[in-house]
Amino acid sequence: MQTATGISYAKIILIGEHAVVYGQPAIALPVPSVRLVATLAPAASGQMIESSFYHGALAAVTPAFAGIAKLIKALLAHFDASAAPFTLTIASMLPAERGMGSSAACSVAIIRAFYGAFAAPLTQTTLLNWASLSEKAIHGNPSGLDAATVSADRPQWFVRGEQLQPIAFPSRGVLVIADTGVKGQTGQAVAAVATLLKQNPAQYGPLIEQIGAATRLAATALGEDDLLALGQQMTVAQQALAQLGVSSSQLNQLIEIANAHGALGAKLTGSGQGGCMIALAANPAAAATIAAALTEAGATATWQYDFAQKENPA
Ligand code: MEV
Incomplete structure (x- = not known):
């Protein structure tokens, strides 16, 4: 060694x-x-x-x-x-x-x-x-x-079980990432969704399809540099995730604050039931406004990912 x-x-x-x-x-x-x-x-x-x-x-x-x-x-x-x-x-x-x-x-x-x-x-x-x-x-x-x-x-x-494929991101726009400060357990959240799907596939199965459709439309929006369409699909995905029971009051609050401060779309990221949310901003100035509002509303940390800086180095 x-x-x-x-x-x-x-x-x-x-x-x-x-x-x-x-x-x-x-x-x-x-x-x-x-x-x-x-x-x-x-x-x-x-x-x-x-x-x-x-x-x-x-x-x-x-x-x-x-x-x-x-x-x-x-x-x-x-x-x-x-x-x-x-x-x-x-x-x-x-x-x-x-x-x-x-x-x-x-x-x-x-x-x-x-x-x-x-x-x-x-x-x-x-x-x-x-x-x-x-x-x-x-x-x-x-x-x-x-x-x-x-x-x-x-x-x-x-896609599960398939080779990863690099995907082009837009030439502009900034993702603001904010931490609710609340822990979320991936295993528990995944198991909770599995239980809902087993108990009531007719009600919850279509939500999985909706998220898949929103993801495909988001990929098209990324390729076309269409931040408005991307933001809309993030919102669609968030609504489905909330219905699947993996959002939380803290996540919902930060998402509302981001939208009220000019986000083009916002959603939880990861397994949810706590953890982080993301908001799409049109440019760095808009991102700064959203990040400040999220911090003011109680986010314990924020980060930014600028699509224009492809590598987002340390
Ligand atoms: C967790 O970061 C992402 C989930 O989709 C679980 C997984 O993909 O294994 C919730």
């Missing part, structure tokens, strides 16, 4: 969450300015993890970190190093359980650090296979969208 680092990014789902679990498309983007870095280093003794998620020995992890611990143990076994002493340090700018993909980002950065530490080549397919090990342990039935996006370097069109 040699010292190595792995990097991953926060992810924002522009549109398509939840429906993507049932085979509909989703559009998501990595946010390179909000990143997670995992550093794996050989140590004299012990197998230690140092992070804001968990701090202590691998053998004694808390239940919340068990999925990541399962991944680490499997990687150690894969590299024939189950007893090797190490320190794994995880430095994250992502808030946990807020729909920004923190668990997937943690998994992806750790896998990259392990492959670097053992000087092994890593394909995207192998990376995503490893990530699904921990994502399934943490979230139950993940689509794979989170891991695919946090490991990508540009916006993606994603």
